[in-house]
Amino acid sequence: MAYDGEFMKEIDGLISGKIRRNESMARHTSMGVGGPADLFIEPESVDEVRKVINCLFEYAIPFIPVGNCTNLIVRDGGYRGAVVSLRRLEAMTVERKGEGNGFIYGEAGVSLSRIVERATRESLTGMEFCAGIPGSIGGAVRMNAGAYGSELKDVISEVGFIDENGMMNTKHRADLTFEYRNLVMKEGSIIVSAVFHLKKGRDEEIRRRVGEIISMRKSKHPMGYGNAGSVFKNPKDIPAGRIIDEVGLKGMRIGGAQVSEQHGNFIVNLGDATCMDILHLIEVITARVEKETGIVLEPEIKIIGDL
Ligand SMILES: Cc1cc2nc3c(=O)[nH]c(=O)nc-3n(C[C@H](O)[C@H](O)[C@H](O)COP(=O)(O)OP(=O)(O)OC[C@H]3O[C@@H](n4cnc5c(N)ncnc54)[C@H](O)[C@@H]3O)c2cc1C
16 A cells, blocks of 8 residues: 655654564464564664554554564465564563562563573573464564463563554553453554563473473474464363364365364465465364354454455
């Protein structure tokens, strides 16, 4: 879509890097699918994010914040508006306060693997469950990412964000509402940083737990194919993957998309999948599971863009 020349001049001047036009989202999503985003913007500081967002608000351009795009698929028609990637916000610091407490501050683009690695090096415990989750802090906090019985809400101390009015804001844990795979936020808010409250732990125990989790992931999750992690939220009493397996859908294929043979709740891109293939597969799974079990599966992955 063509944008007003005035707007393009203004936004181009707001960031150090280049704004990409008609950027294929298949290049960015871990699933490897998605049509072009009109604009793909990668601010390099919190201040650049704030300026960009205010400009997008001013010109009423729709936008969506993204991190590593590991929980997100984009329809084949692409995204009309601006994809604002926070990946270049990479600052991280550690502060020790009082006996046995450690706080890690990270900007939105810091990967969970960097946080886990830093916490391990500092002998701080609490982040081990994030080992192997490929997201960024921004996406993971927004999704309240979790695994092996823990969620980010258990270690969050505060979240810095730009609110729906374009203003910098900070909220402490007590003022944040987390749900299963969701942090309740106003539409248009963008997380720019988070602080994690960790505890002093034993070096060898932290390393052992991280190693154990990475091995479990390697044995259970499909490696080598594009995917976006768990496609569906787990219903209360039974994992979605087991239900999908039990109704006989493991291995089912539509076009280049397949229900992983290794894990029923993963859809993999065999190489040439379109987003439409994936959406069809999601539809088939949802309908079959509801028909055979009465359970209505709800997608965990976020789906954006035009058909
Ligand atoms: C192999 C694999 C394994 C996975 N395992 C797990 C797991 O065990 N547990 C788990 O919970 N998830 C898992 N995931 C899913 C995913 O990695 C996590 O949800 C991750 O934390 C998302 O981070 P991201 O940076 O990729 O977010 P993105 O995919 O970029 O975005 C996800 C959502 O968050 C929003 N968002 C992104 N950044 C911001 C921001 N700065 N401010 C506001 N909103 C934002 C986006 O608009 C989108 O709605 C897995 C994925 C893969 C591919």
